[in-house]
Amino acid sequence: MDFFSVKNLTKRFGGLVAVNDLSFTVKKGEIFSIIGPNGAGKTTVFNCISGIYRPERGEVAFEGNQLLGLKPHQIAAKGIARTFQNLELFPMMSTMENIMLGRHIHMKSGLLAGAFMFGRRFRAAQEEVANREAVEKIIDLLDLQAVRDRFAGYLPYGRQKLVELARALALTPKLLLLDEPFAGMNREERQDLYFWLQDIQAELDITIIMIEHDLQMVTGLSDRILVIDFGKKIIEDVPEKVTAHPEVLKAYMGESA
Amino acid sequence: MFTQLIITGISIGSLYALMALAMSIIYKTSHTPNFAQGEMAMISTFVAFALQTTYQFPLGIALLGALLFSLILGVVIEFCFLRRAKNPTIVDLIVMTIGIQLIIQGIAGWKWGAEQKDFPFLDLDSQLVHFGDVVISHLNILTIGTSLVLMLLLYLFFQHTRMGTAMRATQQNEVAAKINGIRVNRIKAFTWGISSFVGAVAGLFFAPISTLDPYLMWEPLIKGFAAAVLGGMTSLGGAVLGGYLLGIIENLFGAYISLEFKSTVAFVIIVLVLWFRPSGLFAKHYQRKV
Numbered sequence: 396m397d398f399f400s401v402k403n404l405t406k407r408f409g410g411l412v413a414v415n416d417l418s419f420t421v422k423k424g425e426i427f428s429i430i431g432p433n434g435a436g437k438t439t440v441f442n443c444i445s446g447i448y449r450p451e452r453g454e455v456a457f458e459g460n461q462l463l464g465l466k467p468h469q470i471a472a473k474g475i476a477r478t479f480q481n482l483e484l485f486p487m488m489s490t491m492e493n494i495m496l497g498r499h500i501h502m503k504s505g506l507l508a509g510a511f512m513f514g515r516r517f518r519a520a521q522e523e524v525a526n527r528e529a530v531e532k533i534i535d536l537l538d539l540q541a542v543r544d545r546f547a548g549y550l551p552y553g554r555q556k557l558v559e560l561a562r563a564l565a566l567t568p569k570l571l572l573l574d575e576p577f578a579g580m581n582r583e584e585r586q587d588l589y590f591w592l593q594d595i596q597a598e599l600d601i602t603i604i605m606i607e608h609d610l611q612m613v614t615g616l617s618d619r620i621l622v623i624d625f626g627k628k629i630i631e632d633v634p635e636k637v638t639a640h641p642e643v644l645k646a647y648m649g650e651s652a
Numbered sequence: 653m654f655t656q657l658i659i660t661g662i663s664i665g666s667l668y669a670l671m672a673l674a675m676s677i678i679y680k681t682s683h684t685p686n687f688a689q690g691e692m693a694m695i696s697t698f699v700a701f702a703l704q705t706t707y708q709f710p711l712g713i714a715l716l717g718a719l720l721f722s723l724i725l726g727v728v729i730e731f732c733f734l735r736r737a738k739n740p741t742i743v744d745l746i747v748m749t750i751g752i753q754l755i756i757q758g759i760a761g762w763k764w765g766a767e768q769k770d771f772p773f774l775d776l777d778s779q780l781v782h783f784g785d786v787v788i789s790h791l792n793i794l795t796i797g798t799s800l801v802l803m804l805l806l807y808l809f810f811q812h813t814r815m816g817t818a819m820r821a822t823q824q825n826e827v828a829a830k831i832n833g834i835r836v837n838r839i840k841a842f843t844w845g846i847s848s849f850v851g852a853v854a855g856l857f858f859a860p861i862s863t864l865d866p867y868l869m870w871e872p873l874i875k876g877f878a879a880a881v882l883g884g885m886t887s888l889g890g891a892v893l894g895g896y897l898l899g900i901i902e903n904l905f906g907a908y909i910s911l912e913f914k915s916t917v918a919f920v921i922i923v924l925v926l927w928f929r930p931s932g933l934f935a936k937h938y939q940r941k942v
Contacts, residue, residue: 445831446830447827447830447831466830466835467830467831468830468833468834468835468836470831471830471831471832471833472833476831476832477831479827479828483825483827483828483831484825484828485820485821485824485825485828486824486825487820487824488820488821488824492817495817496817496818496821496829496832496834497832499814499818499832499833499834500832500833502814562832566832566833
């Protein structure tokens with residue numbers, strides 16, 4: 396059984412076939428990147444996986460469970476978190492609150508248990524403490540101390556991206572989908588993120604699927620790469636093989652290469 | 653005289669504030685200007701009336717029953733009507749809530765008749781407290797007190813509970829709420845329930861100073877709407893302040909300028925706000941960067 400697999404996925408928008416009979420598998424613990432030109436259907440694949448779109452055909456299996464047909468909140472509960480290309484934050488909430496919302500699926504106590512929480516021995520209190528501790532660790536990891544109480548919507552772009560990543564990590568996912576994590580970041584931020592993603596993969600034991608245009612980051616980080624164009628697979632292989640593929644060379648180095 | 657006007661203004665203003673709050677809560681989450689808000693409150697008030705007079709329940713039970721009814725009514729309306737609409741425009745939503753308004757009015761008229769009834773659920777309007785030359789009725793005190801307590805509870809609910817936080821999250825970004833495991837549909841239904849509850853409280857306090865009939869809440873609805881616009885439609889604190897302000901302004905206008913045109917003050921305020929500060933007096937607006 397594969398850790399995560401997509402089989403024969405097809406998604407149409409009217410006459411446009413955004414994803415065309417696409418299949419790939421991701422092994423547990425790897426960083427798997429999806430690259431391809433703009434409009435190739437990369438984000439559509441993510442939206443199908445996380446339940447925002449309903450594909451016409453295909454299968455998405457995660458740890459042996461079929462994901463297609465599930466609602467986004469059910470997919471989150473299976474341990475799949477994601478970030479977005481255009482940042483989907485809660486702009487009028489603090490960094491801390493944004494990350495806490497990532498813990499939503501881990502909060503079980505209802506209104507009454509929460510209201511009658513006298514002292515730390517109560518279950519609701521223990522849950523709250525555990526959630527806060529998890530969030531603090533993530534804030535430390537991504538160096539967000541300085542902005543923890545500021546509204547997320549007013550942070551600099553690079554920080555906003557980190558808050559979104561932090562929120563995704565707060566879900567303690569088994570699988571993390573990152574949509575262009577490096578886009579719009581400056582050189583220093585990219586450098587930091589590069590190492591953090593390695594830490595996230597290695598130390599937090601999270602499998603990552605990443606859409607990214609920056610080929611340097613992609614080849615440096617990825618265990619394997621999937622190249623798609625017009626929603627179809629060009630190649631799925633290790634970075635050395637992928638960068639040597641003629642169509643990839645053509646797309647990234649220009650016609651003459 | 654002036655202090656007296658301010659105090660009765662605050663009393664009626666707290667009902668406008670509750671109506672404005674109810675409408676803003678729904679508008680923030682469902683982006684629906686809910687014109688059925690008044691009728692939802694009206695029929696809940698009728699339920700209290702029926703429980704007390706027809707079924708002879710004690711007052712406390714009747715009030716609790718009506719509030720429970722209002723909560724369920726809100727959830728049912730969201731579930732049966734709003735949720736069924738596929739990608740509705742704002743006009744579709746307005747037409748839909750006006751439809752719901754007419755349906756509820758029809759049901760209330762058919763069940764209880766259109767003639768005006770007294771519902772002095774507490775005979776408090778005639779019991780007065782004197783502070784120097786200022787006179788306050790027990791009903792005024794209870795109205796102001798209850799609405800303040802309710803607002804405080806709502807604030808705590810939105811800021812400090814899991815469900816309240818999930819509601820704010822849904823208001824700010826539905827997609828993000830979904831992928832973080834929040835059941836957005838359910839949150840919306842609960843939002844309608846809570847909003848309906850808040851409106852029903854306003855209805856219960858408005859009935860004793862008015863007369864109970866299917867058009868009970870028409871005026872408070874329009875006033876509440878004006879107060880919500882004044883507050884910016886998306887700011888709950890703004891809606892509350894807008895309600896109090898409108899109550900006071902209206903009262904002062906009625907006393908010093910013209911009693912005949914007292915009720916039109918609300919419309920003048922809507923127009924003025926839309927001219928000079930269309931985002932409302934108190935709205936915080938976040939412009940999404942592209």
